[in-house]
Amino acid sequence: MELKNLNTASLRNLIASREVSAVEVCRSALDRIERFSDLNAFITTTEETAIGDAEKIDRAAAKGEPLPRLAGSIIAIKDNMVMRGVRTTAGSRILFNYKPAYTATAVDRLQAAGAIIIGKTNCDEFAMGSSTENSAYGPVRNPWDSERVPGGSSGGSAVAVAAGMAMGALGSDTGGSIRQPASFCGVVGFKPSYGRVSRYGLIAFGSSLDQIGPFANSVEDAAAILAVIAGRDVNDSTSSDAEVEDYSASINGDVRGLRVGVPREYYGEGLDEDVKSKTETAIKRFEEMGARIVDVSLPHTQYAVPVYYLVATAEASSNLARFDGVRYGFRAEEAGTLKEMYGRTREQGFGAEVKRRIMLGTYALSAGYYDAYYGKAQKVRALIERDFRNAFGSCDVIATPTAPTPAFKLGEKADNPLEMYLSDIYTITANLAGVPAISLPCGLSTSGLPIGIQLIARHFDEPTLLRAAHNLEKALEFESTPPAIQKKP
Amino acid sequence: MPISKVDVEKIAELARLELTNDEIESFTGQLSSILDHIEKLNELDTADVEPMSHCFTAGSDTQCARRDDVTRPSLGQRLAVESAPDNEAGYFKVPRVIGG
Numbered sequence: 001m002e003l004k005n006l007n008t009a010s011l012r013n014l015i016a017s018r019e020v021s022a023v024e025v026c027r028s029a030l031d032r033i034e035r036f037s038d039l040n041a042f043i044t045t046t047e048e049t050a051i052g053d054a055e056k057i058d059r060a061a062a063k064g065e066p067l068p069r070l071a072g073s074i075i076a077i078k079d080n081m082v083m084r085g086v087r088t089t090a091g092s093r094i095l096f097n098y099k100p101a102y103t104a105t106a107v108d109r110l111q112a113a114g115a116i117i118i119g120k121t122n123c124d125e126f127a128m129g130s131s132t133e134n135s136a137y138g139p140v141r142n143p144w145d146s147e148r149v150p151g152g153s154s155g156g157s158a159v160a161v162a163a164g165m166a167m168g169a170l171g172s173d174t175g176g177s178i179r180q181p182a183s184f185c186g187v188v189g190f191k192p193s194y195g196r197v198s199r200y201g202l203i204a205f206g207s208s209l210d211q212i213g214p215f216a217n218s219v220e221d222a223a224a225i226l227a228v229i230a231g232r233d234v235n236d237s238t239s240s241d242a243e244v245e246d247y248s249a250s251i252n253g254d255v256r257g258l259r260v261g262v263p264r265e266y267y268g269e270g271l272d273e274d275v276k277s278k279t280e281t282a283i284k285r286f287e288e289m290g291a292r293i294v295d296v297s298l299p300h301t302q303y304a305v306p307v308y309y310l311v312a313t314a315e316a317s318s319n320l321a322r323f324d325g326v327r328y329g330f331r332a333e334e335a336g337t338l339k340e341m342y343g344r345t346r347e348q349g350f351g352a353e354v355k356r357r358i359m360l361g362t363y364a365l366s367a368g369y370y371d372a373y374y375g376k377a378q379k380v381r382a383l384i385e386r387d388f389r390n391a392f393g394s395c396d397v398i399a400t401p402t403a404p405t406p407a408f409k410l411g412e413k414a415d416n417p418l419e420m421y422l423s424d425i426y427t428i429t430a431n432l433a434g435v436p437a438i439s440l441p442c443g444l445s446t447s448g449l450p451i452g453i454q455l456i457a458r459h460f461d462e463p464t465l466l467r468a469a470h471n472l473e474k475a476l477e478f479e480s481t482p483p484a485i486q487k488k489p
Numbered sequence: 490m491p492i493s494k495v496d497v498e499k500i501a502e503l504a505r506l507e508l509t510n511d512e513i514e515s516f517t518g519q520l521s522s523i524l525d526h527i528e529k530l531n532e533l534d535t536a537d538v539e540p541m542s543h544c545f546t547a548g549s550d551t552q553c554a555r556r557d558d559v560t561r562p563s564l565g566q567r568l569a570v571e572s573a574p575d576n577e578a579g580y581f582k583v584p585r586v587i588g589g
Contacts, residue, residue: 343507434544
């Protein structure tokens with residue numbers, strides 16, 4: 001039962017017609033997770049509840065009941081989203097034994113749609129990182145080359161889908177943490193518009209930037225998952241009550257007359273030659289399909305990294321203040337006073353990258369520095385958002401590489417945090433502006449590593465984005481199974 | 490603007506992180522180089538720009554989300570304290586607040 005060969009719609013039909021059982025698909029996924037355990041994609045597997053849910057689907061099918069849209073689909077959840085009674089670590093030692101008392105809305109909605117939640121995936125600690133090397137539970141390995149990173153922070157989710165351990169996965173994206181691993185692992189990764197998907201139950205990193213989104217093997221499946229999780233949630237006041245359109249239907253239709261904007265700032269220095277050439281080839285496909293290529297400019301792109309590393313870290317310093325040993329998780333022993341307990345718990349419980357960002361954010365917000373740092377960053381953020389609004393005056397989607405390079409080697413950027421931060425350059429702008437963005441594979445580098453192209457659209461214009469991505473995907477015909485996975489029986 | 494060890498110690502105190510001496514050393518260097526790069530923002534004149542704190546404020550029709558101040562069912566005390574490293578009688582239990 002090869003999960004990479006199934007899509008969510010056809011699986012539902014196969015289960016409904018009793019040609020395939022949900023339980024057999026589930027066991028096949030669990031078996032696969034076991035066989036590829038050296039990739040370290042999962043922190044927890046939820047075998048019992050998954051089999052139980054699969055049995056429910058099979059019983060419904062046996063009775064001839066109509067099955068929900070994602071019935072039987074094996075979905076993995078990044079370990080920074082809570083599930084009641086299931087260990088949730090956020091990739092951190094400080095939550096090593098945390099069992100939440102509630103479930104994230106996005107996960108609830110998936111389960112209500114018949115999805116089988118197979119486990120919690122490994123990630124950079126508190127979603128802080130671009131390589132999944134910052135997890136307290138060991139790094140995740142790229143199935144295309146196990147000496148390389150899968151990207152981050154949602155590396156485990158990307159690998160789960162890339163290696164056929166799940167059909168879809170949820171990740172979170174604050175500065176590219178869905179799109180960049182999707183690019184490095186050769187799968188589709190989608191960051192919805194800010195406010196499109198409820199953040200209730202997503203352990204917060206940067207509250208004005210975070211969004212939950214799907215990984216999948218196809219734009220069609222990403223759209224199906226998005227349709228299930230999107231929409232207003234009374235538990236998240238930042239979730240929008242804007243209408244949830246029929247995302248699955250919106251992928252249909254051609255791209256004749258679609259204006260594709262190519263921003264010159266994303267094609268300059270630091271861009272790997274293979275990435276540049278594969279992205280440009282993909283854009284030519286748009287032209288062949290009748291789209292119009294338009295030169296645009298996003299002039300404040302060069303300021304995005306400093307803005308992001310002030311805004312995101314400031315928000316993180318506030319959001320992570322709750323991890324203090326009082327209410328959940330790790331508590332340092334032998335602390336004489338409350339203050340000592342806080343200081344030691346956080347010192348021992350947090351990893352280096354998390355501490356670094358908390359420090360930076362605390363500094364940016366501290367008295368005397370607030371205006372010069374956080375205040376300034378908020379103003380430049382407004383300029384970046386304005387850049388997008390201006391650009392969308394002359395185009396409908398913007399096309400860029402997702403990352404400046406293909407997957408780098410484990411340990412390669414470990415000693416240079418600033419270099420790691422600079423590699424987020426193409427993805428962070430969409431989080432700052434709140435616009436939706438998708439990465440889909442557009443080819444392989446000369447050394448056989450996946451390359452992703454990113455498409456960006458206007459706020460809440462997921463339909464145009466999905467239609468553009470779906471058409472491009474069909475034209476590109478990318479073979480998304482890593483060779484090593486194909487060979488292993 | 491480079492950051493000094495004393496600054497780093499003060500920030501660590503604010504952030505309730507009991508850093509080791511090695512960490513203070515290495516963070517001083519790393520934060521300095523990051524803050525150096527951040528200086529770039531001063532190339533821009535933003536005197537007339539409204540700060541953006543939220544993605545809904547700019548060009549969107551969605552209003553700031555409010556609801557009536559009415560109590561709704563929530564987690565409840567039992568569930569709220571059950572994950573605590575130490576709890577007693579429905580309270581979180583911690584070391585004494587005022588130290589020696």
